Amino acid sequence: MSKLSIVVPVYYNSDTLEMLYDDMKEKILHKLPEYEIVFVDDGSGDNSWEVMNKIAEKDENVVCTRLSRNFGEHAAILAGLSVCTGDCAVTKQADLQEDSTLILELFEKWKEGYKVVLAIRAERDEGAMKKFFAGMYYWLVRKTINKDMPQGGCDCYLLDRQAIEVIEMLDEKNSSLTLQVMWIGFKSAKVYFHRKDRTVGKSRWTFAKKFKLVMDSMMSFSYFPIRVMSMCGVLFAILAFIGIIGAIYEKLTVGTPIMGYASLMCVILFASGIIMLTLGILGEYIWRVLEESRKRPPFIIDEVRKNDK
The missing domain is CATH 1.10.287 (Helix Hairpins)
Incomplete structure (x- = not known):
C-alpha cells in the first residue's frame, strides 16, 4: 500500500476549492490505495480557510494548514511538503486549469520507480501574451540556467519521499522551487498534459510576482x-x-x-x-x-x- 499526498497551495481560492475537491473525488480519489489532501492557506484574505475546513469535515483525509501570512506559492508548497505524510507527494493548483486525472498519471510513473515526475504543458488554452512571456521565460531558463527545462515549462510535479527530504534540506529562500526539483536529480520522468484556460475566479499571479520569479531564478541558479x-x-x-x-x-x-x-x-x-x-x-x-x-x-x-x- 502506497500513500499519495496531494499538496494544494491556496491563495484567494474560496470559489474553486469545493469544485476542485468534488472533481478529485469523482475522478481519482477512489482509485488511490491511500491518500491525503493537504490544503495550505497562504494568507488568503477571503474565506478560503473556512471552505477548507468545511471540506475536511466531509473527508478525514483532508489536512488544513494555515500560514501566519502570505509567503508566496513556493513557500506554501514547501509548507505542504513538510506537513504531508505520504510515500510521495504531488502538487496541485487550485485554479482548475489542470485535469485531476493528471495526478493518476504521475502516480503511475512513480510506481514504475521514478522519484521525480514532472508534469509538462504540451498545450495551453491561454492568451497570446501569456504564452509569449511564458515561452520567453522558459527559453531564458534553458539558455542560461538549465538546458533540460521543457519548452512548455512545468509547475506541477510528483516527488518521492526521498526527494521531499532533500528539498526540505535545501531550505532556500527567494528561489524557484521548480528549478530546485530539477536540480536535485534522481531518476525522473515526464508526463504531458493540456492546460486549460481559467474560467472561475481571478488569477493572483501578478506581473510583480512573475518578475520576482525571473529574478529569483537567475540569481539563485546562474552566474x-x-x-x-x-x-x-x-x-x-x-x-x-x-x-x-x-x-x-x-x-x-x-x-x-x-x-x-x-x-x-x-x-x-x-x-x-x-x-x-x-x-x-x-x-x-x-x-x-x-x-x-x-x-x-x-x-x-x-x-x-x-x-x-
Whole structure:
C-alpha cells in the first residue's frame, strides 16, 4: 500500500476549492490505495480557510494548514511538503486549469520507480501574451540556467519521499522551487498534459510576482548576470581605448580639435547607467546572501487542522 499526498497551495481560492475537491473525488480519489489532501492557506484574505475546513469535515483525509501570512506559492508548497505524510507527494493548483486525472498519471510513473515526475504543458488554452512571456521565460531558463527545462515549462510535479527530504534540506529562500526539483536529480520522468484556460475566479499571479520569479531564478541558479556585466565592462573599456587612440591620432595628423561636450556627456551618462545597473545586480546577489545568513524560515505555520473521526 502506497500513500499519495496531494499538496494544494491556496491563495484567494474560496470559489474553486469545493469544485476542485468534488472533481478529485469523482475522478481519482477512489482509485488511490491511500491518500491525503493537504490544503495550505497562504494568507488568503477571503474565506478560503473556512471552505477548507468545511471540506475536511466531509473527508478525514483532508489536512488544513494555515500560514501566519502570505509567503508566496513556493513557500506554501514547501509548507505542504513538510506537513504531508505520504510515500510521495504531488502538487496541485487550485485554479482548475489542470485535469485531476493528471495526478493518476504521475502516480503511475512513480510506481514504475521514478522519484521525480514532472508534469509538462504540451498545450495551453491561454492568451497570446501569456504564452509569449511564458515561452520567453522558459527559453531564458534553458539558455542560461538549465538546458533540460521543457519548452512548455512545468509547475506541477510528483516527488518521492526521498526527494521531499532533500528539498526540505535545501531550505532556500527567494528561489524557484521548480528549478530546485530539477536540480536535485534522481531518476525522473515526464508526463504531458493540456492546460486549460481559467474560467472561475481571478488569477493572483501578478506581473510583480512573475518578475520576482525571473529574478529569483537567475540569481539563485546562474552566474549569467554577473558574466554579462563583466563582458560589458570589457567591451566598453576596449571601445574607450580605441576612441582615445583615434582622437589622439586625428589631433596629431589632421589637427582636428577635440570637442563635443554633448557627445561626451552622453557617453558619461550611458557609462554611469551601466555602472548603476552593475551595482544593482551585485546588490541583488548581496541581498540574497543576507537573507540566507539571517536563517529565517521560508514559511511559518500558524495552524494545522485534521478531522480525525
